[in-house]
Amino acid sequence: MNGSEGTIMVLVATRKGAWFFHSDTARRTWRVEGPQLLGQIVSHAVLDPRDGRTLLAAARTGHLGPTLFRSTDLGRHWSEAVQPPAFARAPQGTAGRTVDHTFWLTPAPAGEPGCWYAGTSPQGLFRSTDGGVHWTPFSCLNDDPQYIRWMGTVQDGTPDGPKLHSIIIDPRDPAHLYIGMSGGGVHESRDAGRSFAPLLNGLEVVEGFDRADPSFHDPHCIRMCPSAPDRLYQQNHCGVYRLDRPGDEWVRIGRNVPAEVGDIGFPLVVHPRDAERAWIFPMDGTDVWPRTSPGGRPAVYGTRDGGASWQRLDRGLPPQQAWWTVKRQSMCADGLDPLGLYFGTTSGELWTSADEGEHWQCIARHLPEILAVETGHPSAAAT
């Protein structure tokens, strides 16, 4: 852990700005700091784990074009990116694509300080090597006619627009990348993003559509296990899956979630030290997709055996009439021992568990709709 002894920071990105929550490793009391960037639609806010002081926040307002805000003093001062993620200018006479907002931020592994990846809506992949000040596009993906066809149109995407997300860098090999596109499927690169290939075997699609066509695949959230980077978990539009490399066949482990709850949802969290453990937040994905907790009774489900079985974890959560849910970036873990889990709701509540999901506590209410929750460990120099 690269951070000062005993401090934890939870970064909550919302539709109206960002809020930061601070605590010590006991995680019994929290100090709130915010709002930050009030009025900005903040899709993702991430503290750089490599230096514990650089914050990036992907933002746009309803009026101006998108940008990325950057702070090197934990949010006391912010400045906008000099060159935010933007697609290449299209040839004369063609429409070209425009970035509506940056959706996802991933810092590169420790061996590449200052390097970040960003995923946008509509789907685009970008990289910065100067801590988020300048961003350059991955043309092989963003401008490739085949990939653009697989990305589909705005009509094929999620309500807030189609997205590129779940940018995963293999900590053993920074040239090995995974990405997810909603829609467009899961893709892998082994040459630092110069080329990508679909990784879709075993994944289901909505009934009646062609599984072989990446256009019809909709991964919601993909996570690599830090303790076993050959293991990936995925929450998909069509269930929860696991993939163990070098295999290429996803296995639907969500079939083992109780059928009355189902395995549809958006976020997925993996344990940083135990690849058998993961957590999901099922939602109602029946009928017209209400995107609420099933039956109005929210619960986290956790597995201790790689998805062979799942346990309901709802102690402390509302027992009934709670119709919120959790977006794909709004659930995370803190890396401490015992592991802390966190999720933010569409109704603006922040929930925490300091005992790996056994008990839950609400530490903030009445925030705007929560779009992302991340944890970080500020460096002693930054606090």
Place this chain on the structure above:
Amino acid sequence: MKVLIPTPLLSYTGVREVDAEGATLDAVLTDLDRRYPGIRFRVIDEQGRLRRHVRFFADGGQIFDPAHPLRADDTLVLVQALSGG
């Protein structure tokens, strides 16, 4: 020419009135970006289209075309259109 900056973009310029040069709206915005990096992309997208909720005025009229000619003695006014709910 003078360029008047709306409140949400003061984080780039620090002041409401700045100078920029250019013979067209596009050229003035490019020069503005040279002086205040990143500001252009907030008001004009990567395909050169004016952003939907930003308005540009000069010489008493609204400008809809990035190629619209401007004179050195014009005052370009950037306005954030607070449309929507």
